[in-house]
Amino acid sequence: ETGVTQTPRHLVMGMTNKKSLKCEQHLGHNAMYWYKQSAKKPLELMFVYNFKEQTENNSVPSRFSPECPNSSHLFLHLHTLQPEDSALYLCASSQEGTSVSYEQYFGPGTRLTVT
């Protein structure tokens, strides 16, 4: 257990569906991240939230919409996805703005399949 949970763990959705991925961190961190991991590709950073403010959007298509209502929760809203969006979606958190380290802690991921 890393202190970061993700639900659901597996999701199959059609291209016309709307679904949401949820991430929750119990570590008291102030930054949260969404990553995409496709087969045979390095982990790709999608979004970063620091203190609930989005600080980075890595040219992600608008069919992915993040939401960070507070520093402990992060959502990724999905709509009209494409089959190539099938991947493992990982959430992470870290403590930013301290003199220690920005060590990232990851959740177990949501395996998304778009049919």
Add this chain to the structure above:
Amino acid sequence: KQEVTQIPAALSVPEGENLVLNCSFTDSAIYNLQWFRQDPGKGLTSLLLIQSSQREQTSGRLNASLDKSSGRSTLYIAASQPGDSATYLCASDNYGQNFVFGPGTRLSVLP
């Protein structure tokens, strides 16, 4: 923009061997470098984090070193065990950027 590479892409060794995994990065202006382990279909588990002012970190049978001037980090695994089989990823945290991950090294330790 930071680029991170890892060699080898895959490695298979017999149980008990000591081994070294390599990570290279193009931009030496890093804040820290982190090594992770990922089991198939699972999330990432942090192994070691080396801050830019440090040269190495140790945890049990693992030792990670950092040479910023040459843009390299190595992960040394002593007395490998079948349970060490996983994909090992390195990631650099850069000033003005966020974590950039390498493609990983897939390790198989054979009993």
